[in-house]
Amino acid sequence: MWRDALLIATKDLKIEFRSKVTLNLILPFAFVVLIIFAFALDTSPGTLQKVAPGLFWLAVLFSSIFSVDRAVAIESDDNAGDGLLVYGVDPGGIFLGKVISVFVQLFLLEIFLLLGVVVLYGPKIGGWLLMLASALFATIGLCAAGVTYSQLASGSRAKQTLLPLLLVPVVSPVLLAATKAWQDAFAAASSLEDPWLRLLIVFAVVYLALGAIFYSSILEG
């Protein structure tokens, strides 16, 4: 399963490296989101500094919808996914591979986005360890839930509309917990004992397990 997962992840990342969708489309989109947040709220530094963690994670959430949609679309176009199954690739491996590939893309996006947040909103950043740990688990949770739901919604003509409706309520705890964990981190609480981090770990583990269990049924169903 792990070998299959790595193969799928390498394949997807290679496709991404050649097509550069994340770099050319999703990253600029995330920056646009950061800018229009400043329009919607107040540009006074106090406000933006205060809500910076929430806005950051909201931008990540929006971007993740596009990323997971694309990761699954690679296989549903021309029924490539059926081909993989015929080759005998493990469905759990496909799931994990997709999660890994989306994770790598999202994590890189988050690094650029954080730079954007620092420049545009100017929050005081501290607690790097907590920030990093919560970002890792939040991203895993987002990817695992996202890939599962994206596969559930695939095959629908209204997929682009259906996916956010399905996914956003499900990952709302991630948005909440990641925002709170980052707020704690920004307040210089760098301890890893943070309850929000624990919630993020639970979410990531639960959705990785659910995805690995159900993915084959969704693919073959």
Place this chain on the structure above:
Amino acid sequence: MESRGYRWSRRAIGIVSLLLVAATVILGLWITPPDVVQGQLVRLIYVHPPVAWVAYLAYGVTSIGSILYLWKRTRNLKWDLLAAASAEVGVVFTGLTLITGSIWGRPAWGVWWTWDARLTTTALLFVLYLGYLALRRVPADSHQRAVRSSIAGLIAFIDVPIVHQSVVWWRTLHQGATVLNPSLSPKIHGEMAMTLLLGFISFTSVYAWMLMHRYQIAILEQKVLDAELDQLIEERRREPDSESRQARPTNDVGNFDQPSKV
């Protein structure tokens, strides 16, 4: 066709529900006294908690139906249709919970909405199952739709405790106790407790009645679908060979592209 026993029990439950709801209305609006603190507002208590309970019950039934469909030994399309019927009724009752809660909240708290843990969880629950129902509308063959929606229903149900926990922490880690707790649960007895109990029974009965109706409709819809398909296949068979070839020149390729599970 539905069996005679099913039809009669459905009608009986319908009549009983009507009587129970009528009794709840009479007891709730006229017989029970107004509350010392809340006045007439307290009468919403005979509706709001029972409606919320029914919503949870409905989602519980949806999850059981989903599990029974996913488990290969008990796999039967009926479980999926039951899960769908229950989810639909559940969404209606979640909507009613939010509306009645809002009506109560406006005079009691002075606002239509507050970011209380329970309210927020309920709102998310509403959207989660709206998503489930939207997923069911995606065109697919019945087995595929059943598998996908069963998984979605089950994941939604597993998600509820996580959502609830996160929202509870969100509202309580950084501020005091929730707003709902003090007013609803304690110090209720006599006629009022009886009426509340009656409310629970009558709305559960209404749920059972609606579920049976909705389930029956789902079964009939499925039958219509199957009959239409049979008819189309039959028509296609009767067509002369040459005509069918002309009508679908790329027949084989089309079938190869999308393996049909019908």
